[in-house]
Amino acid sequence: MAQQRTSAELPIRDERVIDGKAFAAGLRGRVADAVAGIKAGHGLTPGLAVVLVGENAASKVYVKNKALQTAEAGMKSFRHDLPVETTQDELLALVAELNADPAVHGILVQLPLPDQIDSHAVLAAIDPDKDVDGFHVVNAGRLSTGTGGPLVPCTPLGCLMLLKAYVGDLTGKRAVIVGRSNIVGKPMAQLLLGENCTVTVAHSRTRDLDAECRRADILVAAVGRPEMIRGDWIAPGATVIDVGINRIDAGGGKTRLVGDVAFDEALEKAGLITPVPGGVGPMTIACLLANTVTAACRQQGIEEPDFSA
Ligand SMILES: NC(=O)c1ccc[n+]([C@@H]2O[C@H](COP(=O)([O-])OP(=O)(O)OC[C@H]3O[C@@H](n4cnc5c(N)ncnc54)[C@H](OP(=O)(O)O)[C@@H]3O)[C@@H](O)[C@H]2O)c1
Numbered sequence: 001m002a003q004q005r006t007s008a009e010l011p012i013r014d015e016r017v018i019d020g021k022a023f024a025a026g027l028r029g030r031v032a033d034a035v036a037g038i039k040a041g042h043g044l045t046p047g048l049a050v051v052l053v054g055e056n057a058a059s060k061v062y063v064k065n066k067a068l069q070t071a072e073a074g075m076k077s078f079r080h081d082l083p084v085e086t087t088q089d090e091l092l093a094l095v096a097e098l099n100a101d102p103a104v105h106g107i108l109v110q111l112p113l114p115d116q117i118d119s120h121a122v123l124a125a126i127d128p129d130k131d132v133d134g135f136h137v138v139n140a141g142r143l144s145t146g147t148g149g150p151l152v153p154c155t156p157l158g159c160l161m162l163l164k165a166y167v168g169d170l171t172g173k174r175a176v177i178v179g180r181s182n183i184v185g186k187p188m189a190q191l192l193l194g195e196n197c198t199v200t201v202a203h204s205r206t207r208d209l210d211a212e213c214r215r216a217d218i219l220v221a222a223v224g225r226p227e228m229i230r231g232d233w234i235a236p237g238a239t240v241i242d243v244g245i246n247r248i249d250a251g252g253g254k255t256r257l258v259g260d261v262a263f264d265e266a267l268e269k270a271g272l273i274t275p276v277p278g279g280v281g282p283m284t285i286a287c288l289l290a291n292t293v294t295a296a297c298r299q300q301g302i303e304e305p306d307f308s309a
Contacts, residue, residue, distance in 0.1 A: 018275075020282050031073045045074070050067055051091070051095075052081050069286075070292070078103075091109070092122065107127070132151055134187065143187055151295060159220060162274065172197070174197070177189050184222040210233045219234060219239070221261050239270065242273070243260065245277075
């Protein structure tokens with residue numbers, strides 16, 4: 001039997017495979033150029049504060065990468081590593097300090113938080129204009145009403161940038177999003193509505209999920225279930241954006257990352273598809289950097305750069 005390719009081994013030159021890694025590198029370059037311009041023109045250095053509570057191994061890696069890429073883009077990076085026993089009041093006091101600090105234009109509190117802390121209360125305490133994760137209800141409201149210039153959650157923002165770059169005008173496309181979380185599915189739906197797509201949001205109670213998916217010109221999978229979406233769920237020529245990041249057993253004591261879409265099967269049907277890893281993932285931090293620059297410009301009344309081009 002022929003050995004199956006994994007997405008990580010695929011030649012990324014396949015023109016149907018969206019190279020999120022390269023696109024994210026380009027976006028980080030545009031962010032760095034914008035930062036240099038803002039420094040030279042306005043004497044302002046955008047600053048991002050990242051708060052980590054506890055020792056979650058995955059969170060530590062994310063936070064390290066965020067800090068590193070913030071500095072590489074020429075911005076100030078403020079790290080706050082708090083012990084796992086930090087109380088909610090202590091964390092809220094730090095958030096209040098960061099809200100008031102003029103050198104901090106973006107605040108990110110890494111989730112998940114330890115059990116003694118109510119993450120909703122903490123996210124609600126962040127100044128919405130510094131909420132570069134876009135999770136504050138004010139930003140969710142601004143996004144859903146199309147008013148007030150929201151800060152948009154980074155992962156769906158990255159998906160939209162890829163879609164606009166690779167597909168072009170999205171007007172009239174049938175979009176199906178599988179997953180309705182506040183951080184991916186719902187904001188993705190709002191963004192695609194804003195692009196004049198006809199949007200369906202599917203979830204764990206959706207009937208005939210495979211048939212719903214087959215109707216999609218654009219299929220966004222944000223479920224958290226390894227390879228749940230099969231090749232025969234995809235309409236010929238559809239664009240597939242796989243947000244899922246799932247670590248599975250690869251045998252021999254090893255693990256590997258897969259998405260929510262069965263990549264090799266989907267590649268037989270899709271017109272365009274993001275791999276995992278190397279698709280949506282790298283866009284998330286790049287969009288965090290872009291959001292920090294956007295937030296800094298809005299706070300200082302400086303014209304904001306257009307990162308979409
Ligand atoms: N690339 C990135 O940077 C990035 C960023 C964020 C998340 N992710 C990944 O994206 C995935 C989703 O993340 P999330 O935070 O949105 O997850 P989440 O909060 O757990 O939400 C999962 C969604 O999937 C739906 N779902 C679960 N099982 C289903 C099924 N069998 N059929 C249909 N729908 C089902 C759930 O429906 P109900 O609402 O009905 O329960 C829920 O709406 C995860 O793999 C996560 O690791 C990646």
